[in-house]
Amino acid sequence: MSFGLTPRRQAILWGAIGGAMLLFTLWKPWFVLDLGGVPFPLGLLFLIYGGLQLTIHLMSRGRVLLTDEEVERWGPKLELATPLIIEELEKGRSMKLVAQRALEEHGLPTEITNRYTIALLRSVKQEHRELLIPREEKGGEK
DSSP: OOTTOOHHHHHHHHHHHHHHHHHHHHHSTTSEEEETTEEEEHHHHHHHHHHHHHHHHHHHHHHHSOOHHHHHHHHHHHHHHHHHHHHHHHTTOOHHHHHHHHHHHHOOOHHHHHHHHHHHHHHHHHHTHHHHSOHHHHTSOO
């Protein structure tokens, strides 16, 4: 049930729905299941699911960065592949296609290429943040 949402947004959505259902259950016990004589609030199920989505989000964030061992092992090939990666991204190619070309031309595993590409894009975004701010917000000319 992703609805095209990231795990972080799902965590927020399901957590909010679960919290609202639990609060509403305090007023009117409509969202309560009877499990063998034990009342079980459905909002708790939504909160658990939201918590699991948050866990997925936090775990995936931690795996995005290259480890020192990976940088040491794949660094020279990544340096050679960087112009190819940038060129392919500028052409609007998907990360899957970029990783496939890097595998074919430089022998880089797709996972390493994808994680390097994410780190590269984050670096560019942070270094050139001022280019991302529209001129009217900067107080300059339109």
